[in-house]
Amino acid sequence: MTPSTQDDELTQVLPALRVSPAAEPSGADLPPALRARRNRGLALPFRSAARAAARPVAPVAPAEPVPLATLEGRNVSAWFGERQVLDRVSLTMPAGVITSLIGPSGCGKSTFLRILNRMHELVPSASLAGEVLLDGEDIYDPERKLVDARKHIGMVFQKPNPFPAMSIYDNVIAGLTLTGRRVSGDEKDALVESCLSKAGLWTEVRDRLRSPGGGLSGGQQQRLCIARSLAVTPRILLMDEPCSALDPTSTRVIEETMLELAQEVTIVIVTHNMQQAQRVSQNCAFFLAAQGTPGGIVEHGPTELMFGDPIDRRTADYVNGRFG
Numbered sequence: 001m002t003p004s005t006q007d008d009e010l011t012q013v014l015p016a017l018r019v020s021p022a023a024e025p026s027g028a029d030l031p032p033a034l035r036a037r038r039n040r041g042l043a044l045p046f047r048s049a050a051r052a053a054a055r056p057v058a059p060v061a062p063a064e065p066v067p068l069a070t071l072e073g074r075n076v077s078a079w080f081g082e083r084q085v086l087d088r089v090s091l092t093m094p095a096g097v098i099t100s101l102i103g104p105s106g107c108g109k110s111t112f113l114r115i116l117n118r119m120h121e122l123v124p125s126a127s128l129a130g131e132v133l134l135d136g137e138d139i140y141d142p143e144r145k146l147v148d149a150r151k152h153i154g155m156v157f158q159k160p161n162p163f164p165a166m167s168i169y170d171n172v173i174a175g176l177t178l179t180g181r182r183v184s185g186d187e188k189d190a191l192v193e194s195c196l197s198k199a200g201l202w203t204e205v206r207d208r209l210r211s212p213g214g215g216l217s218g219g220q221q222q223r224l225c226i227a228r229s230l231a232v233t234p235r236i237l238l239m240d241e242p243c244s245a246l247d248p249t250s251t252r253v254i255e256e257t258m259l260e261l262a263q264e265v266t267i268v269i270v271t272h273n274m275q276q277a278q279r280v281s282q283n284c285a286f287f288l289a290a291q292g293t294p295g296g297i298v299e300h301g302p303t304e305l306m307f308g309d310p311i312d313r314r315t316a317d318y319v320n321g322r323f324g
């Protein structure tokens with residue numbers, strides 16, 4: 001989806017804000033996603049252990065810890081006009097876990113992701129059925145405002161979309177500006193440093209915060225977009241092929257960032273990269289749409305099992321590159 005204006009884009013991309021950034025993790029602790037890797041005997045991504053221990057702590061005011069949230073889709077179906085593209089998809093994306101959505105092109109992964117933060121309904125012909133529960137509360141409850149869902153569920157897109165002429169600093173706090181929340185200068189400075197640090201970009205841009213966001217490399221721009229999402233303290237971060245436009249080095253840096261962020265935000269990522277799904281996610285769901293039928297989930301579960309010992313032959317074919 002390509003938003004038409006900056007404000008449209010901000011409204012879609014950035015949830016309304018809570019200003020207090022989440023508490024920085026203890027430098028001695030590895031995030032759960034990394035601990036899970038270590039416990040399973042898997043190597044940590046390069047630099048992750050060091051970064052987890054040595055991540056700079058921004059001088060932010062003490063903040064209320066934001067509890068990790070679980071997101072659950074129940075019997076989610078979706079249509080564009082008369083055409084049904086998803087059929088009764090149910091998936092739980094547990095708190096603090098990175099869940100990857102995999103599957104061939106056109107099977108409805110991005111549609112499902114956009115339903116998870118109420119972006120699907122922005123398409124005029126789109127409709128849907130089912131429930132999306134954020135910690136048990138349906139984000140589609142008619143009593144709830146759209147902004148309540150976006151407040152908690154952020155999105156990072158395939159193509160990095162910072163505001164190119166806007167400074168790096170202002171890009172990070174763009175969501176605050178849109179929502180009209182007044183934040184003191186010191187608090188803004190601390191928030192910018194904290195979010196850029198969490199997105200793994202601080203040390204690269206700390207000396208040029210007033211330079212335009214468009215002057216950064218593609219990978220840096222994507223991390224700037226992640227920092228922009230974090231500035232409004234989402235509880236869930238949805239990522240739609242966040243590395244598909246990036247080179248392998250930038251991809252690796254974003255993956256490390258995701259693993260570290262998993263300590264404070266539940267992440268759901270759509271990816272076509274099977275190695276990436278294995279590197280970053282603990283849970284995985286395989287989507288498929290047979291010819292002429294809407295997409296659904298064939299199988300989901302721990303990523304290790306999905307790749308190492310899948311139940312369904314179609315899953316095995318897909319993860320082993322034998323599909324189609």
Ligand SMILES: Nc1ncnc2c1ncn2[C@@H]1O[C@H](COP(=O)(O)OP(=O)(O)OP(=O)(O)O)[C@@H](O)[C@H]1O
Binds near residue numbers: 103105107110111112
């Ligand atoms: N705005 C739209 N209007 C009409 N049909 C759409 C729209 N967006 C997606 N679709 C259709 O919905 C189906 C699912 O698309 P979706 O983008 O969710 O699949 P996907 O699995 O994410 O694909 P990819 O991996 O290629 O991004 C496809 O058949 C697509 O053509």
